[in-house]
Amino acid sequence: MPKKGTLYTVSAPSGAGKTSLVNALLKKTSGLHASVSHTTRAMRPGEKEGVDYYFVNQAAFLSLVDEQAFLEHAQVFNHFYGTSQKWVQQTLLSGADVILEIDWQGAAQIRRLLSDCISIFVLPPSLNALEERLTSRGQDASAVIKRRLSAAKEEISHFKEADYLIINDGFSEALDDIGSIILSKRLKLPRQEQKYLSLLKDLLS
Template sequence: MKGSLIVVSAPSGAGKTSLTHAAIDRLAAIGHAVTFSVSYTTREPRPGEEDGQDYHFVSMERFEAMIGEEAFLEHAQVFDRRYGTGRKRTLEALADGQDVVLDIDWQGAQQVRAAYPDAVLIYVLPPSVQVLRDRLAGRGQDSAAVIARRMEAAAAEMSHWHEYDYVIVNDDFETAVDDLIALLRAARLRQCQAADGPVGVLANTLAKKPALP
């Protein structure tokens, strides 16, 4: 059975990365095969980030070369930085039966939906604009000007929420994690009941059996 392709998007500061990692860890504990796709980016690493774990950090020249090689499943530009999802690793994981979660923005989500109509798109919203501003300021990594710029970008980003299949409001973290787990499990069950999935095969087999006398 192939895996499901799941997109999780949100404005910066909404907490999608923390939510996604928490959900994946809990699903792994019950044997649900799901992996987090590590994106490529041209931006510099932030304090504590590791290459290959948080992102694959590459130069602008390398990123543009990868576009020419069609190495990306999707890619987008945010401010003056580029982000992309590796095609080969993603497709291999799906073929191996793993669900793959992409932490990407609305531009990438549109590309994924166009190429893979069965992909599940989930949007994470903050409970309010003020909470989002507080979260960005609480990082202590950006200046007031950068935060203002990010807030403007967040407004543009959130205008695309209606293009997604599901929306999660990250007010209470544990509740939001439970909601995300439920959606990831639902995506797995949808694949299971497909004609070539285990439930679909079982149902078709039972349907072909003759009626008991």
Template sequence: MTSNRLKHSGVAANEAPAARLFVIAAPSGAGKTTLVRKLVARNPDIRFSVSYTTRQKRRNEEDGRDYFFVNLTDFHDLQEKGELLESALVFDNYYGTSRQQVEKHLANDHHVLLEIDWQGAQQVRESMSECITIFILPPSRAELERRLRDRQTDSDAVIERRLRDALSDMSHWNEFDYCIVNDDLDRAVDELEAVLRGDCEHCRSARMRPLIEKILA
């Protein structure tokens, strides 16, 4: 059943809120993976949908935990069979979400988190319009670059490309229901948890516009 931490204040004590699908997107380097892991650690009843990807596994990643790593042929086979809720080409690699995995978790009354990009979010909205969408932003362009460089996994050329693509990604922030600026990790997790409870009105995208425009300026 859905975690007690995420019960909305307007729901009776003996009545858990209906399971929902939450779509979380962000530019590379905004810290969404860390946010999601901390959120799930606080609320173990939430289910995180593990995506398929055709990219190579990084040294700190584990198949089945971080992603399901598949080859291009197998990925296209999943697409052709209609087994992917969404899919997108990002940094020359394909990513996709298992439709069956999401539907199973929802049927078992668990909130489900998708950690995908804005392209995938558009596709999910089209097929599951009741989903709640959340966009994560860095506090500044300079901080975004620092985080990408601190990873020490990419060359300067790749980092420059990621920065360009990140700025393009951030232009889609107003397509999302909520926006969270990840300048303080614990506070950002608190706000993300509040969004899942349905009581984070100050995170509504329309209310975040002045701050986000300042970040993008």
């Protein structure tokens, strides 16, 4: 029976680059899967249903909350987000690792439920850099960007709750840093012992 996978959470203020980092990490890391969250916000240009999010209305989302379908859920900028509990549990039990791109509220909920999860917080190198990234991606109106920036300091203050802190000053370096966290966990004795059980038996025979 495969050893249970590891659950990772990645949190950051909007614009810090967590989505790009997680997407790049998924492409280069085998055995790592991202949960597709449910959200009540509108689909952005280029996003796909069931790939980026499951887009639902508020009534449907609250119905799923009542059914206790979410491992965590939170309201962020007037929209709701939630992570499927069943999918995460089934994927971890298969032996695969799961990475969740969620806000600090969701990460806190998961840490209370699953103490063995590993939480990562990503920060920008400066508030000016954060504003430039929010503006350059061209996804939000100026009023929305201003609201995100005003909320950033409150979000940033929660970095102390995470296990690891990554400063996204250079994308390649930040990507390598997160990859190193996952590799370090995978090289720990219990997982290596399970993976190389036959070899260890031969070496000790």
